[in-house]
Amino acid sequence: MASFRKIDGKWEYRVRYKQGDKYKEKSKRGFKTKKEAQLAAAKVETDIEQFGFSENGEEYLDKFILDWLEVYKKPNLKPITYSVQERNVRLNIIPRWGKYRLKQINRTEYQKWLNKLTDKYSEGTIRRIHSIMNSALSSAVHDFNILYSNPIAKSKIPKKDKEEQLKYFTKKELEIFLSHCHPVKKSKYKHSIQYSVLFTLMSRTGLRIGEALALHWSDIEGDKLTINKNLVYPLNSTPYISTPKTKNSTRVIKLDDHVLFMLKRHKTNQKEMYLRYPTYKRPAEDLLFHQQDGRWLRTNVVRDYFKEVCKRAGLTILSPHALRHSHAVHLLESGASIKYVSNRLGHAGIKTTADTYLHITEKIENDAIEMYQQYLN
Template identity: 60%
Template sequence: MAFFRKRGNKWEYRISYVDRRSGTTKETSKGGFKTKKEAQIAATEAESKINHFGFSENGNEKIDHYFQKWLETYKKPNVKPITYSLQERNVRLNILPRWRNYRLKDITRTEYQQWINELRDHYSEGTVRRIHSIMSAALTDAVFEFNIFRENPIQKIKIPKDNQNTSKVPYFSKTELGTFLTTVKEPVKNAKYNKSIQYYVLFNLMARTGIRIDEALALRWDDLDEAKKSLTINKTLVYPLNSSPYVSTPKSKQSDRTIKVDNTTMKLLKQQQTNREEIHYLYKNYRRSQDNLIFYQHDGRWLRTNVVRDYFKEICKRANLPVLSPHALRHTHAVHLLEAGVQIKYVSERLGHANMNVTADTYLHVTEKIEDDALSLYENYLQDS
């Protein structure tokens, strides 16, 4: 129910309502209206929002304050640290710059859809879906956990899809990969530790096994079984913003795996062991890893993922290749396996995908080629009979 009073030359409304979360009676008010009629119109609109959406005073809460509370209460205690780090980063870099100064009750479906469309001009479909998923989850909790309003205002938002021609994963052809690895091997003049071969070994390992960069940087020598020529992937390196790095469990249950390593990669890893000893002899300030790491920086700690990415891109430029990210080596390995005729089930298990559908969908353009080649073989078989 709304009440009105005149304060000086201005009118004010005051609305009493029952907060659904606490069951207590609360009030909200607003003044500064020139006439009682203006105050009545504004009060009617406010009551309508309270009745329809269930806005309490938290409906006036700024988005940045709400997200800080939401992340701390519902995300940080309930998800893996690496997942929380990624979600917090998306909120900070993508959501808050656009919505920071909005109140929760100011978000409209139309304006939000326009923002999603704008994001698609800069990000892939998958990235935009991840951003939207975080925003939608936060507003769903505003409904069911915080009781701020009755329904999520950004339900049924449409994410513009990728065109088929732009959905191909980035990877190197066999020739491009050879050029890239040859360029990595070439010593850089005046580089501080130019006798080290660890980047050459690291990028070879990723290209010939398909392991992720954070899986590779977490590897220890006891993860390598020389007798069985296998590598156990059971951890991942997490480098959160403004915090110390740490080792976590793999991305998913399927990511915890043991894979075979080819002879060339085994030889390179043995060379890495020998080269480490040479590096410690040549550079007195190069410390040993206390964690028995395969790859580490000069102070003995984990290599920084952002440093590895920057160096990777620098190699691409030096080799006159498309500037990709280290993750392209994972795609490269998968594509080369499929093109070589390896069964998709094996590729899926080697990469640690949740199921074969993930592999098939990711490398659709390759699997389509395999199907076409298979049909050609079948046609030739029938013609020869």
């Protein structure tokens, strides 16, 4: 219900409305005539009746985006995907934009922020952060009608040099890395070859860390490996098995002779470990890799061990995901087709593979053209 009054020669409207269990009021003054105030108030009342609110971009970003995540995103996302998005909102978006009203966010200031993120994050991480923010503000426009337009819709993800961004081991570096994967002499379970086998498998198949840690012995049949699950180990939470990252991530790949040899050794070594160490427990399931207590091998433990091996080998400290990149690069350098590499890695499509390994595919293309010219001449 609107009320009007004249103050110092100017008209003011007040519209009182109920939002949830609380009553709110919206007012504005400065109208030359009562008619102008009535027309403006009528527009506000129409918005309230149609959309359930009267504010246009007045809500603070932190409240809006947290509500948006909890109510509209969480029910439709895998738990691990939601946790990644929530973490990016909490650690990156809210510290910078939380106390801005939605209508205060502008493209230039936002683009400067994206550009500055290149000092801290990879292009892929920046793209994920922007995707969350852009999606939230698009909802503010199209779903909730509290913004007239999305100010960051046309923002650009700053490009980084692809070769510099992509972290992988050369053939020689990988050989050095794998030669240092055995336990040190003073290790409690120094006879285990588990990490040597795990990292060999990842480096020669391109498996993601979650895919590798979810494997059972029953996933191997002859020289074929079936990848149809992913181990999710949330921070301070219980691990669980989820479906693979994308539809194409479910796949069957061929294992080379060296991997098969290492897996055979690993199976024998596991049995020896159960007999040699009373505290080394057999898991309830036929897990390919597991902790000494028989539970899933923790992803953070694997990452820490990986870094220690890098230090031990005198190599640049990378993450286990570098083994996936290494496998792709080595396949492409050996002459494998983009389509084969894409299928083997479980990418959503060939474009993903080509974009990720652009500098390698460009080199292959240049070499091919050079050989073609030599052939014609």
